[in-house]
Each structure stands twice: as C-alpha cells, then as structure tokens.
Amino acid sequence: MSRVWNFSAGPAALPEEVLKQAAEEMLDWQGAGMGVMEMSHRGKEFTSIAEAAEADLRELMAVPDNYRILFMQGGAIAENAIIPMNLLGQHDSADYVVTGAWSAKSLKEARRYCKAHVAASAEAGGFTSVPAMTEWSLSDDPAYLFTCTNETIGGVEYPFEPDLAAIGRAEVPVVADVSSHILSRAMDVSKYGLLFGGAQKNIGPAGLTIVIVREDLLGRSVPACPTAFDYKTVADNGSMYNTPPTYGIYIAGLVFQWLKRQGGVAAIEAQNIAKAKLLYDYLDASDFYASKVDPACRSRMNVPFFLADESLNEVFLAESKAAGLVQLKGHKSVGGMRASIYNAMPLAGVQALVDFMRDFAARKG
Amino acid sequence: MSRVWNFSAGPAALPEEVLKQAAEEMLDWQGAGMGVMEMSHRGKEFTSIAEAAEADLRELMAVPDNYRILFMQGGAIAENAIIPMNLLGQHDSADYVVTGAWSAKSLKEARRYCKAHVAASAEAGGFTSVPAMTEWSLSDDPAYLFTCTNETIGGVEYPFEPDLAAIGRAEVPVVADVSSHILSRAMDVSKYGLLFGGAQKNIGPAGLTIVIVREDLLGRSVPACPTAFDYKTVADNGSMYNTPPTYGIYIAGLVFQWLKRQGGVAAIEAQNIAKAKLLYDYLDASDFYASKVDPACRSRMNVPFFLADESLNEVFLAESKAAGLVQLKGHKSVGGMRASIYNAMPLAGVQALVDFMRDFAARKG
Numbered sequence: 001m002s003r004v005w006n007f008s009a010g011p012a013a014l015p016e017e018v019l020k021q022a023a024e025e026m027l028d029w030q031g032a033g034m035g036v037m038e039m040s041h042r043g044k045e046f047t048s049i050a051e052a053a054e055a056d057l058r059e060l061m062a063v064p065d066n067y068r069i070l071f072m073q074g075g076a077i078a079e080n081a082i083i084p085m086n087l088l089g090q091h092d093s094a095d096y097v098v099t100g101a102w103s104a105k106s107l108k109e110a111r112r113y114c115k116a117h118v119a120a121s122a123e124a125g126g127f128t129s130v131p132a133m134t135e136w137s138l139s140d141d142p143a144y145l146f147t148c149t150n151e152t153i154g155g156v157e158y159p160f161e162p163d164l165a166a167i168g169r170a171e172v173p174v175v176a177d178v179s180s181h182i183l184s185r186a187m188d189v190s191k192y193g194l195l196f197g198g199a200q201k202n203i204g205p206a207g208l209t210i211v212i213v214r215e216d217l218l219g220r221s222v223p224a225c226p227t228a229f230d231y232k233t234v235a236d237n238g239s240m241y242n243t244p245p246t247y248g249i250y251i252a253g254l255v256f257q258w259l260k261r262q263g264g265v266a267a268i269e270a271q272n273i274a275k276a277k278l279l280y281d282y283l284d285a286s287d288f289y290a291s292k293v294d295p296a297c298r299s300r301m302n303v304p305f306f307l308a309d310e311s312l313n314e315v316f317l318a319e320s321k322a323a324g325l326v327q328l329k330g331h332k333s334v335g336g337m338r339a340s341i342y343n344a345m346p347l348a349g350v351q352a353l354v355d356f357m358r359d360f361a362a363r364k365g
Numbered sequence: 366m367s368r369v370w371n372f373s374a375g376p377a378a379l380p381e382e383v384l385k386q387a388a389e390e391m392l393d394w395q396g397a398g399m400g401v402m403e404m405s406h407r408g409k410e411f412t413s414i415a416e417a418a419e420a421d422l423r424e425l426m427a428v429p430d431n432y433r434i435l436f437m438q439g440g441a442i443a444e445n446a447i448i449p450m451n452l453l454g455q456h457d458s459a460d461y462v463v464t465g466a467w468s469a470k471s472l473k474e475a476r477r478y479c480k481a482h483v484a485a486s487a488e489a490g491g492f493t494s495v496p497a498m499t500e501w502s503l504s505d506d507p508a509y510l511f512t513c514t515n516e517t518i519g520g521v522e523y524p525f526e527p528d529l530a531a532i533g534r535a536e537v538p539v540v541a542d543v544s545s546h547i548l549s550r551a552m553d554v555s556k557y558g559l560l561f562g563g564a565q566k567n568i569g570p571a572g573l574t575i576v577i578v579r580e581d582l583l584g585r586s587v588p589a590c591p592t593a594f595d596y597k598t599v600a601d602n603g604s605m606y607n608t609p610p611t612y613g614i615y616i617a618g619l620v621f622q623w624l625k626r627q628g629g630v631a632a633i634e635a636q637n638i639a640k641a642k643l644l645y646d647y648l649d650a651s652d653f654y655a656s657k658v659d660p661a662c663r664s665r666m667n668v669p670f671f672l673a674d675e676s677l678n679e680v681f682l683a684e685s686k687a688a689g690l691v692q693l694k695g696h697k698s699v700g701g702m703r704a705s706i707y708n709a710m711p712l713a714g715v716q717a718l719v720d721f722m723r724d725f726a727a728r729k730g
Binding site: 003006010011016019020022024026027028033034035037039040041043075078080081082085109112113200204205206207208223224228241242245246251324327 | 438
C-alpha cells in the first residue's frame with residue numbers, strides 16, 4: 001500500500017491513525033460482536049460513541065454550556081435552506097456578507113425564504129478579500145447575519161471573528177459556515193449564534209453535518225421546516241429524532257480523539273500556520289506561481305494558486321499526480337490549482353508539494 | 366473476534382464479506398493511494414463507485430429506464446416532508462394508507478404541507494393487517510397515494526403490491542416507503558411513482574437515503590422545497606448537487622455486489638421466505654410465544670412476538686444476549702420482542718434464535 005498526498009477540497013484526507021482504527025474495528029467494535037455500522041443508534045454502545053464525540057468536540061472548541069451540538073444530515077448546502085427555516089421566526093429578513101461562491105450560494109437559497117439583504121460584498125474585488133466589519137451595513141431587524149468564514153473555492157478566510165457588538169449590533173446573531181476551517185484554529189463560539197459545517201473537510205466523512213447553536217435560537221422555525229431538520233426537535237432528541245449518520249459520527253469521534261492527541265486546537269493551529277506559511281512564502285518568492293488573494297485574507301486551509309504560464313497547467317497536474325500529489329486542480333470557477341491542506345495534511349505533505357513545485361519551476365521556467 | 370447474531374431493526378447487521386472488504390480497502394481503495402472516505406466525490410475513482418452502485422441497484426430491482434435513482438440524505442423521516450414538497454405541484458392534497466407507526470408519522474408530517482386524506486387505516490385493528498385495496502377510498506385529485514409497504518415497528522407487510530389501476534385510479538402515483546424490505550423481495554417498480562427508503566436496514570449505513578422516482582414526477586416541487594432536496598435538482602446533478610454520503614454509497618455498492626453473488630433478489634427472497642417460515646412456524650406451534658399480526662400480513666423482515674408470560678421478558682432478553690442473540694427487545698410502542706431478519710441475517714441466525722427460544726420455553730414453561 002502506498003498512500004498519496006491528497007489535496008482534495010473535500011471529502012478530504014483523514015489521519016491514517018483514524019483509518020487504521022476504523023479498519024480494525026470494522027467487524028467488532030471493542031468486543032461488541034458487531035461493527036459500528038451495524039449498531040442500533042439507540043443501543044448503549046452507539047450512545048456511548050455519540051456522547052463521547054459530542055463531549056470531545058465541546059472540549060476541543062470550548063463550546064459554552066448554553067450551546068447545543070447537533071449531528072445532522074444534508075451538508076452545508078441543505079443548511080442554506082434549513083437555517084432560514086429555523087431562525088426566521090417572526091422576522092422577514094436576514095443579512096448576508098458575501099465573500100465568495102459559498103456565501104453567494106447561501107444568499108441565493110435564503111431568498112427563497114425571506115428578504116435577504118447583502119450587508120457587504122467582496123464581489124467587486126473578485127472575491128479576494130473580506131470586507132472590514134466597519135463596512136458592513138446591517139438592515140433594521142434581520143433574523144441573523146450570515147457569514148462564510150472560510151471560502152473553500154476562493155481560498156479567502158476571515159482574518160477576524162465577526163463580532164457585531166463591535167459595531168453596536170450585538171442583538172443580531174451571527175451565523176457562520178465554518179465547513180472548511182472548523183477545528184483548524186481557535187474560534188470564540190460565544191461570538192456566534194450558530195456555527196455549522198459539513199464534516200467532509202476537517203472532521204470526517206461526507207454525510208454528517210455539525211451544527212452548534214445557541215439555545216435561545218431554538219424554537220423559531222417556520223411552519224414549512226421539515227421536522228427532521230427542526231433544530232429544536234433535533235436538540236430535544238439528542239440528534240436521534242431521525243436515525244443519524246452513525247458511522248460518520250463514529251469517524252468524527254475518532255478524529256476528535258486524534259486531534260486531542262495532537263494537543264488540541266491550539267497545537268493544530270500552530271501546525272496549520274506553519275504549513276500555510278511554507279506554501280505562501282514559496283508562492284510569494286516565486287515568479288512562476290502566484291496567489292491572487294489579499295495576503296491578509298489568505299486561507300490557511302485552501303490555497304488557490306496559478307502558474308504564470310497557464311499552458312503548463314495540464315503537464316503540472318500530470319506530473320504532480322505521477323509524483324504522488326493528487327487533487328491539485330483548481331475549482332472550475334476559479335481555474336488554476338488549489339491545494340487544500342486541512343488538519344490531516346502533515347507539514348511533510350506541504351513540503352513535498354513545495355519541493356515538487358520548485359523542481360517543476362526549475363525545469364519548465 | 367466473536368460476532369453476535371444481531372436482530373437490530375436498523376441500523377442492522379451487514380454481510381461479513383462486505384465489512385471485510387471495506388476494512389481491507391480503508392486506507393487504499395484499489396491502488397488509489399487513499400480510502401473511499403477521503404475521495405473527492407467528483408473524482409474519477411468515486412464516480413466509478415457511485416455509477417456501479419446505481420447500475421447494480423438498477424439491475425437488482427429491474428428499475429425501468431424512465432425511473433431515476435437518487436442517493437440522498439435525511440432518511441425516511443426527512444422524506445416524509447421532502448415527498449409532499451416535491452410531488453404536490455399544483456395539487457393541494459395527498460392520500461395516505463395508514464398501516465402502522467411509520468405511515469401514521471408520514472401522514473402527520475404531510476399535514477404540514479397539504480390536506481392529507483386517510484384513504485384507509487388499519488388502526489381499528491391495532492395495526493395488525495393491511496386493508497385490501499378494494500377498501501381504499503381515494504380522494505378526488507390527490508397528488509399521490511402514500512403507502513408504507515413494510516411497517517418495521519408493527520411487523521406488518523403488504524401481501525400485495527399497491528396497484529391503483531386495479532381500482533380504476535391509475536392516474537394517481539403510488540409512493541411507497543420500502544425502507545425495511547427493499548431488495549428483500551421482488552417489487553414491480555413500474556407499479557409505483559416513487560419508492561424510497563433509508564439504507565440502514567437492508568442496504569448499508571445510516572445516512573444514505575435511496576429514492577427511485579418516475580421521471581414525469583420530477584419538477585413539481587413547491588417553492589419552500591430546499592434546493593438540496595429537490596428531486597429534479599438532485600437528478601439533474603447525478604446525486605452530486607450537494608456532496609453525497611460517499612462512504613454510505615460505497616458500502617451500499619458492496620452490498621449490491623454481495624446480493625448479486627447470492628443470486629439476486631429472487632434468490633434472497635427464497636431465503637427470506639425460508640427464514641420467516643422457520644420463525645413463524647415455531648411461533649404458531651408454541652403456546653409459550655405468540656405473534657399478533659394477521660398471518661396474511663406478517664412481515665418477512667420484522668417479526669414482533671410476545672411471551673405468554675410477560676414477566677419473563679427481562680430474563681428472556683438477558684439470557685438471549687448471553688447466548689449471543691442481541692437487539693431482540695421489541696419497540697417500546699409495541700412491547701414484547703422483535704427479531705429483524707434482513708437480507709444479511711442468514712438462516713443459521715434464525716435457527717439459532719428458534720433453538721434458543723425452544724430451549725428457553727422448555728426450561729421456563
């Protein structure tokens with residue numbers, strides 16, 4: 001078996017330790033005589049798995065007691081509808097900060113449910129930066145303000161945490177799509193009303209959605225909200241109103257344990273800073289490659305880059321793949337290349353990429 | 366490692382061959398250098414996995430060309446909302462045949478979206494039978510008629526396939542929740558407008574929902590339907606509008622291949638008939654145990670049964686568990702015991718259960 005360096009934007013590489021444990025336990029979880037996939041979600045074995053996963057996530061992110069952690073289905077795209085259906089309550093509008101493809105998609109979906117107001121947009125600059133909070137223009141009475149704090153496609157990450165108290169609008173709950181940088185850096189959960197993300201980038205398998213929601217925001221759903229996606233129903237039933245994606249929760253739990261063994265979020269953040277610095281420093285020093293994102297807003301997780309001579313794109317992809325570096329093709333809407341370097345990507349993988357890029361540039365430059 | 370006989374109603378036992386292959390491929394799928402959980406859903410490796418799974422399911426169920434197979438999320442409970450949101454179109458009502466806890470729940474959820482009319486109900490008889498089609502009273506212009514053709518909790522299975530042409534209402538599409546008996550018996554897909562089910566009983570892991578829908582029913586969604594759950598959007602994007610539950614699709618594909626190696630649905634149906642006959646014949650011959658379901662409507666998949674002396678329930682559960690027979694406790698709403706004997710449960714497992722029951726009755730009777 002030879003493992004590649006997998007730069008996929010998601011589903012993405014997982015820690016080998018996690019995969020090895022999952023393989024070993026596939027037919028018999030800790031003497032239960034059955035694998036996790038075969039367990040009743042209401043049995044004591046799986047209940048212990050789900051409770052440990054939730055407790056570990058709560059510890060890792062220092063989630064305050066007045067927030068509920070929900071294990072759901074549908075991914076971030078489904079949440080684009082589920083969020084307004086849950087949070088609108090008596091409001092008829094919500095505010096959106098648009099910083100790239102994902103928040104633009106969230107805005108579009110919200111317009112099916114309410115008046116969605118653009119509080120700020122980075123579109124004029126080609127989605128390469130994040131508008132400062134002082135430029136945000138909130139509407140009078142929005143149900144919430146929506147942000148996507150790391151844009152997976154554009155490679156733009158907030159260099160600050162949204163904090164509406166700082167602009168005198170503390171009463172508006174901040175919603176954040178953190179799919180592609182959850183657990184990669186410290187986040188002050190208390191600054192948000194709701195954090196959510198698909199698991200398939202920094203946590204585990206596709207099909208699991210994490211929602212962290214402040215308790216006072218439960219119970220505001222509109223009549224059209226499906227019961228299975230009503231946050232209050234999900235919370236009241238410990239994420240077991242409908243059968244949850246049990247195996248995904250199990251894998252997520254193994255990832256949380258792995259992350260704790262690495263030293264938790266602070267330690268992995270230091271590692272992520274080092275990984276991103278290695279790659280961006282090389283991009284900045286090279287005339288052969290370029291990053292187009294405002295340096296202050298460059299994502300530590302998703303690094304789009306471009307060859308100065310784009311006619312070399314195909315050979316770059318072919319040769320990098322032959323060298324064991326895969327999934328480097330940029331998103332079709334952006335072009336070029338993209339290296340996603342989530343928590344499970346070690347520094348050695350980024351070093352291998354930079355080494356390849358340097359060698360490629362020397363040969364083709 | 367010692368495997369138990371797992372009678373869980375779902376998530377449920379999976380074929381050992383499937384679990385072994387999944388364990389072997391966990392870190393490296395067929396030389397790809399990565400596991401299936403780590404693959405981009407748009408890469409050629411995973412695309413080949415998803416296409417094979419769909420093709421095998423289409424072959425196993427002889428799904429006609431004018432039906433689409435969708436891999437979705439949310440389970441049957443979410444579908445209770447997603448179905449009316451997709452099929453109502455210009456209609457304001459739908460008809461429901463209520464044969465147990467699951468169809469009753471579906472009816473209740475539908476009432477959030479439309480006038481839901483009870484076309485027939487078995488409630489008066491305690492949900493122990495299926496009303497004959499000649500007793501069904503359809504409304505004038507329903508968007509569809511909903512059925513649950515195997516009630517997992519009550520252990521009631523339709524002894525016929527709903528066929529509205531037989532009662533002169535061929536224009537009404539039949540919807541069927543087949544979660545707990547899909548692939549266990551031959552089904553004539555052409556008799557239905559839509560078949561759906563959670564995968565966690567007869568197919569694979571929780572978190573994957575299978576929808577088989579006739580093409581002419583696509584494009585009828587109501588405005589409140591989330592884009593991620595709009596059947597037309599899902600179909601137009603090959604189940605990849607949002608990131609699908611990739612690992613669940615992979616495991617489902619392995620189960621489909623396993624099922625083909627067993628000889629397909631006809632062969633597994635013969636096996637299921639033999640398994641159910643073994644258990645029901647013993648129940649009928651015994652005074653110690655009883656089945657309460659109309660013999661004509663007894664489920665081959667879910668077999669609730671009762672001890673004549675219910676004070677022995679706890680000791681029955683404790684001793685059966687000690688004998689390696691687990692998850693036999695009946696649903697709390699029904700009481701007693703329940704043995705779910707899906708495709709992956711071999712005849713030997715049912716024989717072990719009957720042997721235990723006979724021994725227990727001899728000792729305690």
